[in-house]
Amino acid sequence: MTGSRSLTSGLRAVQPEAFGADPSGERLARIRRSPNFANGAFVNPEGTRTRPAGGSALDMAKAFFRKEDRARRGPSGTVPVHPTTYADLARPSASGLRLTWMGHSGVLVEIDGHRVLFDPVWGERCSPLAFAGPKRLHPVPVPLAALGPVDAVVISHDHYDHLDLPTIKALADTDTVFVIPLGVGAHLEYWGVSADRLRELDWHESTKVGGLTLTATPARHFCGRGLRNGQHTLWASWSVAGDEHRVYHSGDTGYFKGFKEIGAEYGPFDATMIQIGAYSEFWPDIHMTPEEGTTAHLDLQRGRPHGVLLPIHWGTFSLAPHPWAEPGEWTLAAAEAVGQAVAFPVPGQPFEPAGELPTRPWWREVSLPLKREWPVPEITPVASREDLDLVGES
Numbered sequence: 001m002t003g004s005r006s007l008t009s010g011l012r013a014v015q016p017e018a019f020g021a022d023p024s025g026e027r028l029a030r031i032r033r034s035p036n037f038a039n040g041a042f043v044n045p046e047g048t049r050t051r052p053a054g055g056s057a058l059d060m061a062k063a064f065f066r067k068e069d070r071a072r073r074g075p076s077g078t079v080p081v082h083p084t085t086y087a088d089l090a091r092p093s094a095s096g097l098r099l100t101w102m103g104h105s106g107v108l109v110e111i112d113g114h115r116v117l118f119d120p121v122w123g124e125r126c127s128p129l130a131f132a133g134p135k136r137l138h139p140v141p142v143p144l145a146a147l148g149p150v151d152a153v154v155i156s157h158d159h160y161d162h163l164d165l166p167t168i169k170a171l172a173d174t175d176t177v178f179v180i181p182l183g184v185g186a187h188l189e190y191w192g193v194s195a196d197r198l199r200e201l202d203w204h205e206s207t208k209v210g211g212l213t214l215t216a217t218p219a220r221h222f223c224g225r226g227l228r229n230g231q232h233t234l235w236a237s238w239s240v241a242g243d244e245h246r247v248y249h250s251g252d253t254g255y256f257k258g259f260k261e262i263g264a265e266y267g268p269f270d271a272t273m274i275q276i277g278a279y280s281e282f283w284p285d286i287h288m289t290p291e292e293g294t295t296a297h298l299d300l301q302r303g304r305p306h307g308v309l310l311p312i313h314w315g316t317f318s319l320a321p322h323p324w325a326e327p328g329e330w331t332l333a334a335a336e337a338v339g340q341a342v343a344f345p346v347p348g349q350p351f352e353p354a355g356e357l358p359t360r361p362w363w364r365e366v367s368l369p370l371k372r373e374w375p376v377p378e379i380t381p382v383a384s385r386e387d388l389d390l391v392g393e394s
Contacts, residue, residue, distance in 0.1 A: 031183050072323035084100065097270055097354065105251070123167060144170050152179050179199045201215075216237075219235050249273045334374065
């Protein structure tokens with residue numbers, strides 16, 4: 001037994017700190033009691049393939065290194081960034097709901113007098129190594145310290161492009177509360193966040209932060225940071241409800257029927273933040289295409305165009321074979337096809353869903369042109385304002 005502990009300690013000493021820590025003790029016991037944990041791992045709501053099958057691994061490698069496609073996987077010019085200041089963010093929103101996309105999946109949500117920061121990644125690379133791995137394609141819009149006080153930091157899962165060691169360490173000494181899926185607290189405690197500031201939730205569990213109710217909702221994805229992928233930390237999407245407004249953050253997820261159930265129980269939402277980038281035919285179950293993301297938004301809104309869709313998980317890192325600008329173009333086409341309002345802010349540009357939306361396709365100014373017929377949702381729902389009011393009251 002002593003030898004085993006020494007070996008474990010030795011392995012921990014040589015592995016990168018960014019790998020984090022495995023759940024243990026009461027945290028592990030709670031994981032094993034979860035209805036979403038079976039046969040030694042968390043399981044998805046629907047059958048999910050997380051790795052290419054058979055010969056597709058070689059095909060995937062060819063797609064990533066194909067010379068003629070490589071130039072399109074990044075911007076051809078400088079990505080515009082809005083020069084957000086502390087004064088901008090300190091000014092109260094007119095409507096009580098304001099969103100600021102910080103790039104990738106990071107969003108600052110100011111909702112009913114509270115501030116929630118989703119999946120903040122201020123590091124230069126989404127990688128356990130400082131010198132290798134996907135590098136950001138634009139600078140962070142605002143220094144982390146200039147955001148001002150944040151009531152809650154919400155993490156969707158423990159992948160490097162969502163749970164960032166430098167960012168967590170910078171937030172570790174603040175007063176913010178971390179709202180996280182089951183098991184992720186092991187990483188945060190290892191990095192210096194005190195246990196009393198962790199709210200660790202299973203799917204459909206909720207916690208209160210001030211006047212907000214934050215609920216972990218299902219997602220179709222997977223987890224893992226180290227060489228081993230034990231599936232001992234959960235992944236989640238999130239519903240946040242205040243006195244007047246509701247928002248939804250998808251985290252990373254493949255499309256699944258559960259969006260309708262989430263919408264029925266926790267929606268409709270004033271705004272959704274939906275993953276529409278880093279998709280591929282090689283991993284169709286764990287990331288959505290823009291067509292699927294738009295359909296997911298409609299499911300969350302009980303089948304009708306409602307609220308505002310904010311596309312996330314694109315623009316900041318190149319993580320898939322598709323062209324860099326494709327998620328923007330495809331989401332624009334899919335949303336127009338169903339009459340859904342969609343916001344396209346540049347990173348760092350605050351907007352209010354109830355106000356004037358940023359809709360300029362800014363990526364066209366810094367990318368090679370794309371010529372394609374975009375698949376869009378088959379349904380084209382049309383709803384009157386009276387219909388939507390009835391949906392909200394049901």
